[in-house]
Amino acid sequence: xxxxxxxxxxxxxxxxxxxxxxxxxxxxxxxxxxxxxxxxxxxxxxxxxxxxxxxxxxxxxxxxxxxxxxxxxxxxxxxxxxxxxxxxxxxxxxxxxxxxxxxxxxxxxxxxxxxxxxxxxxxxxxxxxxxxxxxxxxxxxxxxxxxxxxxxxxxxxxxxxxxxxxxxxxxxxxxxxxxxxxxxxxxxxxxxxxxxxxxxxxxxxxxxxxxxxxxxxxxxxxxxxxxxxxxxxxxxxxxxxxxxxxxxxxxxxxxxxxxxxxxxxxxxxxxxxxxxxxxxxxxxxxxxxxxxxxxxxxxxxxxxxxxxxxxxxxxxxxxx
Amino acid sequence: xxxxxxxxxxxxxxxxxxxxxxxxxxxxxxxxxxxxxxxxxxxxxxxxxxxxxxxxxxxxxxxxxxxxxxxxxxxxxxxxxxxxxxxxxxxxxxxxxxxxxxxxxxxxxxxxxxxxxxxxxxxxxxxxxxxxxxxxxxxxxxxxxxxxxxxxxxxxxxxxxxxxxxxxxxxxxxxxxxxxxxxxxxxxxxxxxxxxxxxxxxxxxxxxxxxxxxxxxxxxxxxxxxxxxxxxxxxxxxxxxxxxxxxxxxxxxxxxxxxxxxxxxxxxxxxxxxxxxxxxxxxxxxxxxxxxxxxxxxxxxxxxxxxxxxxxxxxxxxxxxxxxxxxxxxxxxxxxxxxxxxxxxxxxxxxxxxxxxxxxxxxxxxxxxxxxxxxxxxxxxxxxxxxxxxxxxxxxxxxxxxxxxxxxxxxxxxxxxxxxxxxxxxxxxxxxxxxxxxxxxxxxxxxxxxxxxx
Numbered sequence: 196x197x198x199x200x201x202x203x204x205x206x207x208x209x210x211x212x213x214x215x216x217x218x219x220x221x222x223x224x225x226x227x228x229x230x231x232x233x234x235x236x237x238x239x240x241x242x243x244x245x246x247x248x249x250x251x252x253x254x255x256x257x258x259x260x261x262x263x264x265x266x267x268x269x270x271x272x273x274x275x276x277x278x279x280x281x282x283x284x285x286x287x288x289x290x291x292x293x294x295x296x297x298x299x300x301x302x303x304x305x306x307x308x309x310x311x312x313x314x315x316x317x318x319x320x321x322x323x324x325x326x327x328x329x330x331x332x333x334x335x336x337x338x339x340x341x342x343x344x345x346x347x348x349x350x351x352x353x354x355x356x357x358x359x360x361x362x363x364x365x366x367x368x369x370x371x372x373x374x375x376x377x378x379x380x381x382x383x384x385x386x387x388x389x390x391x392x393x394x395x396x397x398x399x400x401x402x403x404x405x406x407x408x409x410x411x412x413x414x415x416x417x418x419x420x421x422x423x424x425x426x427x428x429x430x431x432x433x434x435x436x437x438x439x440x441x442x443x444x445x446x447x448x449x450x451x452x453x454x455x456x457x458x459x460x461x462x463x464x465x466x467x468x469x470x471x472x473x474x475x476x477x478x479x480x481x482x483x484x485x486x487x488x489x490x491x492x493x494x495x496x497x498x499x500x501x502x503x504x505x506x507x508x509x510x511x512x513x514x515x
Numbered sequence: 516x517x518x519x520x521x522x523x524x525x526x527x528x529x530x531x532x533x534x535x536x537x538x539x540x541x542x543x544x545x546x547x548x549x550x551x552x553x554x555x556x557x558x559x560x561x562x563x564x565x566x567x568x569x570x571x572x573x574x575x576x577x578x579x580x581x582x583x584x585x586x587x588x589x590x591x592x593x594x595x596x597x598x599x600x601x602x603x604x605x606x607x608x609x610x611x612x613x614x615x616x617x618x619x620x621x622x623x624x625x626x627x628x629x630x631x632x633x634x635x636x637x638x639x640x641x642x643x644x645x646x647x648x649x650x651x652x653x654x655x656x657x658x659x660x661x662x663x664x665x666x667x668x669x670x671x672x673x674x675x676x677x678x679x680x681x682x683x684x685x686x687x688x689x690x691x692x693x694x695x696x697x698x699x700x701x702x703x704x705x706x707x708x709x710x711x712x713x714x715x716x717x718x719x720x721x722x723x724x725x726x727x728x729x730x731x732x733x734x735x736x737x738x739x740x741x742x743x744x745x746x747x748x749x750x751x752x753x754x755x756x757x758x759x760x761x762x763x764x765x766x767x768x769x770x771x772x773x774x775x776x777x778x779x780x781x782x783x784x785x786x787x788x789x790x791x792x793x794x795x796x797x798x799x800x801x802x803x804x805x806x807x808x809x810x811x812x813x814x815x816x817x818x819x820x821x822x823x824x825x826x827x828x829x830x831x832x833x834x835x836x837x838x839x840x841x842x843x844x845x846x847x848x849x850x851x852x853x854x855x856x857x858x859x860x861x862x863x864x865x866x867x868x869x870x871x872x873x874x875x876x877x878x879x880x881x882x883x884x885x886x887x888x889x890x891x892x893x894x895x896x897x898x899x900x901x902x903x904x905x906x907x908x909x910x911x912x913x914x915x916x917x918x919x920x921x922x923x924x925x926x927x928x929x930x931x932x933x934x935x936x937x938x939x940x941x942x943x944x945x946x947x948x949x950x951x952x953x954x955x956x957x958x959x960x961x962x963x964x965x966x967x968x969x
Binding site for chain 1: 612771774936
């Protein structure tokens with residue numbers, strides 16, 4: 196297959212006929228192959244993303260349609276940056292994600308190290324630890340509501356048995372509600388993390404451990420010098436993806452606390468939901484979404500830079 | 516990137532993407548409110564209409580639809596049930612805005628009615644209402660009926676919803692307490708204390724008393740003119756002082772348990788389970804009281820008016836005429852839609868009584884007519900389960916003043932602020948004065964923002 200392209204005549208020069216082939220195909224044939232994926236990406240990713248960006252510069256209540264859109268420039272962003280509730284919600288998001296992500300990853304690693312050893316019922320244990328990741332958030336929330344009931348919940352009954360006479364009120368108190376959500380997030384996420392870690396651990400070259408043992412390295416030394424550096428890229432990947440997910444946490448908070456008591460669990464995603472879906476301030480909600488995305492992007496870049504060159508095998512390009 | 520002679524720079528891809536996003540945004544805006552310039556089809560006896568309501572089919576709607584189909588076989592009705600919550604209402608709003616087939620829809624609460632009417636999605640129903648004795652009173656400027664927009668009626672309430680106190684008669688008898696029909700706030704609190712202190716009830720009530728609404732009416736949260744809030748008025752302090760006192764003496768269901776158990780959607784369970792003495796609500800709760808399968812109980816329920824701020828004084832009932840039906844201004848079948856609305860308000864209203872919906876054609880002083888509703892409204896065993904004399908006397912009393920909300924500025928935001936601060940108050944985190952100071956400041960800011968945005 197060939198294609199003929201004609202250039203316009205310039206300065207009386209004779210027309211030049213050129214044949215352009217891409218791997219023996221007309222230029223548009225490769226586009227035809229990538230078109231479905233490209234179309235999907237543009238429709239479902241790029242357009243909503245850029246649409247959201249455009250909305251963030253407007254004042255729009257949705258229901259008024261086109262007539263109701265008003266361009267307000269950077270007003271929504273300046274409003275957010277001077278809104279104490281925005282900063283309070285951002286602070287809660289940082290606490291929630293900043294505590295739950297490293298603790299989830301750490302617990303997941305501990306579980307993975309345990310499950311990577313030849314123990315009886317290892318397969319069943321892996322399934323059990325993975326279960327929270329596949330259970331519906333409402334079902335999970337309902338169970339936790341029972342467990343965390345301040346007076347009749349199993350958690351506080353256990354704590355009282357251990358001698359804690361006035362255990363936390365969990366989601367019934369502004370002082371402990373966010374902590375309760377963090378505990379639930381760790382419980383729900385560590386099983387998934389452990390499964391990923393187990394897969395990585397099973398790919399580890401055993402000769403490194405044999406050599407370390409011959410050199411007299413103990414278990415802790417082996418972990419510090421071999422396992423942890425080898426797992427660092429995986430750890431960074433899990434940390435970044437968890438950070439992105441946790442900064443957008445919504446379902447559990449909407450069901451368990453609706454942002455309360457008071458505003459104690461109103462994280463950024465819930466504050467955006469309130470402004471957009473309850474108060475019909477979609478422009479302001481979109482602006483907060485853009486600021487939130489920028490915050491997560493900065494965190495991601497910092498983490499990415501931190502891990503470069505620190506893994507057992509050098510950076511992500513293998514240039515050790 | 517380059518393909519043969521065709522070159523796509525990053526800039527051109529980005530520009531194209533932005534253009535596509537802009538186009539998609541414009542397209543997603545769908546139809547703007549047209550205010551009734553849609554091409555009309557069908558007639559009063561034929562057409563296809565899509566009805567959006569929050570009541571599920573099994574609560575009388577299916578019976579109503581069947582009766583309508585029998586009477587108007589050439590009008591096809593598709594019923595879309597949406598949950599009356601944030602997500603469900605947004606779904607209806609975006610459907611209206613996006614041009615999805617919505618011909619008749621129900622709006623629950625003044626804010627929803629105002630939002631959809633002001634956006635231009637509601638047809639003027641003044642003439643239709645004037646043609647029906649059941650709806651005609653809503654076209655007047657009677658402040659106890661409904662809100663008009665530019666002297667026109669865009670939403671017809673279908674339900675009469677006075678606020679009542681449900682009481683456990685057997686519990687009161689066991690405690691030897693006789694509750695007067697003209698009881699005051701102080702007597703309400705005293706009886707509540709007596710019942711909880713005597714071990715007859717775990718708590719007296721789940722809900723607190725809306726004193727400000729009782730004194731100030733439907734726009735109780737706003738100062739005159741609607742440009743600021745009213746939380747600096749003494750009645751608000753009185754309301755929250757009482758709420759805090761009841762929280763502290765255990766007559767009010769503890770906030771700790773409200774939060775821990777997320778009971779806001781099924782609080783009637785505590786009254787019907789015999790743990791609480793009172794339940795404050797409109798007649799919608801009647802459907803739970805008669806439902807012995809899901810709420811088994813053997814006590815008799817009696818009724819009293821909301822306690823009085825002053826004995827013998829006049830006050831507002833914090834209930835109102837609700838469940839407003841509206842017709843989409845963009846409907847292609849306006850005549851068929853009007854036929855359906857008329858049917859719902861007239862012949863159809865009897866089917867909705869099973870869901871605890873008292874027709875809006877009834878109101879204060881119409882107790883005699885109300886007795887005909889009892890079999891459907893209260894179920895087959897109503898003589899055993901309900902003190903029907905008290906219900907008639909209370910729900911249809913001559914002196915009921917129904918309230919109407921006419922100011923809807925930042926109403927949802929103010930409700931959220933109140934909820935958040937009330938939680939903190941009842942958990943002992945802040946004082947009443949702190950709460951009211953913050954509530955006043957934040958509500959005023961919300962109102963100012965909303966007014967500035969037009």
